[in-house]
Amino acid sequence: MNAVIWSLFIFLSIIFLIGFLSSRSLNKAPEDSFLQEYFLGGRRLGGFILAMTMMATYGSASSFIGGPGAAYTEGLGWVLLSMSQVVTGYFVLMILGKKFAIMARRYKAITLIDFLKGRYESKAVVLIAAFSIIVFLFSAMAAQWVGGARLIESLTGLNYTTALFIFAVSVLVYVIIGGFRAVALTDTVQGVVMVTGTLLLLIATIAAGGGIENIMTDLRTENPNLVTPFGAEGTLTPSYVSSFWILVGVAVVGLPQVTVRAMSYKSSRAMHRALIIGTIVVGFVMLNMHLIGVFARPILPGIEVGDKVMPLIAQEVLPPWLAGFVLAAPMAAIMSTVDSLLLLVSSAVVKDVYINYMNPNASNTTVKKWSFTVTGVLGILVFLMALNPPDLLIWLNLFAFGGLEATFIWPVVLGLYWKRGNKYGALASMVVGITSYIVVDQFFPSVFGVHNVVLPIVLSLAAYVIGSLAKSPSHNSLAAHPH
Numbered sequence: 021m022n023a024v025i026w027s028l029f030i031f032l033s034i035i036f037l038i039g040f041l042s043s044r045s046l047n048k049a050p051e052d053s054f055l056q057e058y059f060l061g062g063r064r065l066g067g068f069i070l071a072m073t074m075m076a077t078y079g080s081a082s083s084f085i086g087g088p089g090a091a092y093t094e095g096l097g098w099v100l101l102s103m104s105q106v107v108t109g110y111f112v113l114m115i116l117g118k119k120f121a122i123m124a125r126r127y128k129a130i131t132l133i134d135f136l137k138g139r140y141e142s143k144a145v146v147l148i149a150a151f152s153i154i155v156f157l158f159s160a161m162a163a164q165w166v167g168g169a170r171l172i173e174s175l176t177g178l179n180y181t182t183a184l185f186i187f188a189v190s191v192l193v194y195v196i197i198g199g200f201r202a203v204a205l206t207d208t209v210q211g212v213v214m215v216t217g218t219l220l221l222l223i224a225t226i227a228a229g230g231g232i233e234n235i236m237t238d239l240r241t242e243n244p245n246l247v248t249p250f251g252a253e254g255t256l257t258p259s260y261v262s263s264f265w266i267l268v269g270v271a272v273v274g275l276p277q278v279t280v281r282a283m284s285y286k287s288s289r290a291m292h293r294a295l296i297i298g299t300i301v302v303g304f305v306m307l308n309m310h311l312i313g314v315f316a317r318p319i320l321p322g323i324e325v326g327d328k329v330m331p332l333i334a335q336e337v338l339p340p341w342l343a344g345f346v347l348a349a350p351m352a353a354i355m356s357t358v359d360s361l362l363l364l365v366s367s368a369v370v371k372d373v374y375i376n377y378m379n380p381n382a383s384n385t386t387v388k389k390w391s392f393t394v395t396g397v398l399g400i401l402v403f404l405m406a407l408n409p410p411d412l413l414i415w416l417n418l419f420a421f422g423g424l425e426a427t428f429i430w431p432v433v434l435g436l437y438w439k440r441g442n443k444y445g446a447l448a449s450m451v452v453g454i455t456s457y458i459v460v461d462q463f464f465p466s467v468f469g470v471h472n473v474v475l476p477i478v479l480s481l482a483a484y485v486i487g488s489l490a491k492s493p494s495h496n497s498l499a500a501h502p503h
Contacts, residue, residue: 140431
């Protein structure tokens, strides 16, 4: 056990070192570009770093802890469902791609909300967007913190609250000192650790189960449904699985934490490289992580809490020092997601509300002070929220995903590609998206047997089109799209 803790500790120390070195480059940044450096890394990310930061941000606690836990329970059907995530990076960069980066630079946009402000020139759009980022990302962040604490708890035997405290302090320190560049560089290290860790754990799990053929026979003997696409209880219907292509594949374009990556690369060559590397890496990690969850079932039968499958199987099949290194992968995933979310929520408060509407002439010193303070306060609030954790992380995370997608997907995508789209359409789409998502989620789960996000996305599309056509576009919104 000590070896596990030591290798995890060494990994965290390396991450701190990167954060510290990044903070030195942040301090050297010219005064007037502090915000761009802190929240976007100065728009200078290369292809490999961009691919890794997208993968590490997107592959979070639910991919590394909740996902394999669900696969353990449902069998190979959940592996099939999880593969809808392969298209994520490809889709985001293909749809947003160059046009988004060009317009983001034209509007001097540092956050997704900056882009919406420049495109729609509406205070209401900005405030609703900031509100939904703060609300939905809060639940997403709480899910990640719970995941980090659960991991430390199952590794060290410490109680949950102590584990949560250790995790919170380590994340807050390096996000506050390093900003986006620290996040992007540490994401790269974490991405490499995730890929290597996944491969090692897969090989060790297959060996412990006596080979794939043996594992499959054991699964069939226990419950033949485990090796079908329909899940252990036959609940994974074709319509439900297909709707996951919208939730975790296509509609990811609307997630602010992923979208902001599409404005941070330095050249189209970097973007093209990120497309290829990102798709391969996400596919590799998602497939194998979920397979490990299924393969763990014959080796460790009867695990009650799905979120504990990954830590337990790693400690079962690997030597302790290697288990520590491999478990650094989900730890890395969680930290990289948390740091991105923390920066996003903090930029929504500081940049999008405070600077835009409360103190437009704030000096750089004030902006710096506010950025650090807000990030710190948010961290403490999430810590308090995570003290009473839910049972399965994955649902809290997917709830937040759906809410953000229903809010942002059409104002972003149609704002880029449809000249007649205007602030009335964007407002209608966001309000309908948020309300219908909460109503469907609470009162009509699985309408037509699909995931709760599908109906709100369709309704918010209709609202965008009707709202935009009902009010003819002003001169301004056409001016935003010169021919």
